[in-house]
Amino acid sequence: MDDDSGGRGLNEDGTIRREGSLSRVPSAFAPVVAAARSRIAGAFDGTRLHSAYVYGSIPRGTAVPGVSDLDLLLVLRTWPTAADEAAARAVEAGLDAEFGQIDGVGALLTSTDVVTSELERHDLGFFLACLCTPLLGEDLAGRLPHYRPTPLLARETNGDLVLALPRWRRRAAEAATDAERRGLCRVVARRIVRSGFTLVMPRWRGWTSDLAESAEVFALYYPDAPERIGQMRLAARAGRIPSADPAVLATLIEDLAPWLAAEYLAVHGEKAPRP
Structure with a gap:
């Protein structure tokens, strides 16, 4: 049980491979992801939104219509305000009402300085770099290290x-x-x-x-x-x-x-x- 893990979600150098890709999104959920991109871009302009990501079963390609939910991470240029929270909740409600193939929508909000901070390097930073799939904006994974199962x-x-x-x-x-x-x-x-x-x-x-x-x-x-x-x-x-x-x-x-x-x-x- 303690032998070399080989390909257990790892790259050849032993670092954790990023899971998920837009190319893996099941066809039933492709319109959901496209609408999410459009609604997020419409709700947040470039002065507020740095980047957006989708994570969970949909980008992993394992989502089940009518059962799976849509998970989003929105990274803002500064810490989210009450107005940002309201805009995110409106995006959630609009997507959930429009698409019967998803059972709920959840959008997490944070900021670039938090994601890239030393305190969050092995928590939120790891989450973004390895478990989230880029949807909009600059991918912050490029500012973060490669991770190992330590x-x-x-x-x-x-x-x-x-x-x-x-x-x-x-x-x-x-x-x-x-x-x-x-x-x-x-x-x-x-x-x-x-x-x-x-x-x-x-x-x-x-x-x-x-x-x-x-x-x-x-x-x-x-x-x-x-x-x-x-x-x-x-x-x-x-x-x-x-x-x-x-x-x-x-x-x-x-x-x-x-x-x-x-x-x-x-x-x-x-x-x-x-x-």
Whole structure:
């Protein structure tokens, strides 16, 4: 299990290969991506928007019509304002209403100085350089290093899972509809599976964003914890097809996530604090 990772999402030099490409976008989602580019350009002029990216299953070519969501990253020239946030929410709502093949739209906003900062180099910087596909503007990946599946990368990408628990518990308690519970389930399940994968990533010596594969990689290194393996596989399924069952949310938030957060802290330590 600790041998050379070969082609596990890596380039020949052992650095993590950028996943996703506009050439891989399934035909059903091509109009969605084109509309996203147009709407973003219309909502933000060149004095505000530096670059835009699409990430997730759509540029990886694994999106399923009616199930997958559209994930966007918008990098502004300065820190986002309230007006920028409102413009992004309008883009989200317009795309979600226009295209039935997507189940929701999420647009993250940040700024160039944050993405390229030393503090974010192994978190948001890695995310942009390796997990995001350029859609508009200058690709900031050219200003960032090449990344390897190291303990430092593991710590900085998911070493703050414990901080998410109070927020998830509050949202679970306040969720009043199945739609709200499914939305929370998607967020929680994906974060848990990715944390489970990055917990063991340095030992596996590779990279994947596939939820099912991530759960199986986790299972390789926890053969004596069959209950956790089963829960991780449950999370992988819920990340793809979210559940509105409160029992599923309870399992993820109250059982698996606290165990995973403690295990992560013991193995990799705490992520560098953010302001």
